[in-house]
Amino acid sequence: MSGALQRRVLWGDLSPFAGLSGGALLIVASDRLAHSLTALAALAWVYCLSALAAFGGSRLFPERGKAVAFAFAAFLAAALFLLPLWMLFPLAAIQALFAVSLVPMLCSGSGLCRRLEGLALAPALRLSLAEALSAGSLAVILSLIREPLGFRSLSLPGGAMGIAVFHPFGEESPLFLRLLSGSFGALLLLGYLMWMHRQARSRYSGEGDG
16 A cells, blocks of 8 residues: 555544545444454455456446446445355354444445546555555454453354354443443444544644644
């Protein structure tokens, strides 16, 4: 990843903190580590396949039809991601269905199609993957806070029940920590991380100006 692209992903317009369009995905996918890892894989798959479709169809579709075709490609990519997951781990696919269904909405609504215009294939894939990893990594970070504190556990995708849950942290968490495992706790954590990001972004921008 180039330095300019890395700065845009961490501090600029490509950061998941730049808007709230991915807030629902982050809240839904970060309740368990297993779900956040599945969402991370889905993000990378959908964003990169959508970039390939946008690059391949750039000359086939009229200007007004490109956004619709890109959205269709994103939803098709999400369906292709769920199909083998359903065949191998049907319970995991059911648990991940809502989070994965939010991925193409984020992809098509983020303006990625417009940002890919005029790019060659390799830069388009790098940009798409950078955006996907940015949002997916944030979901993983949130899950590493919410699941150990709220459930006193860690989980991975797979297993007979869809996820394999480990309990290395002993006793049940107090009530105020269990609140972090719910949507309200996720909103608080997301708001706090956004505040930290803005503070770091202001400091980073100030140092860059100097």
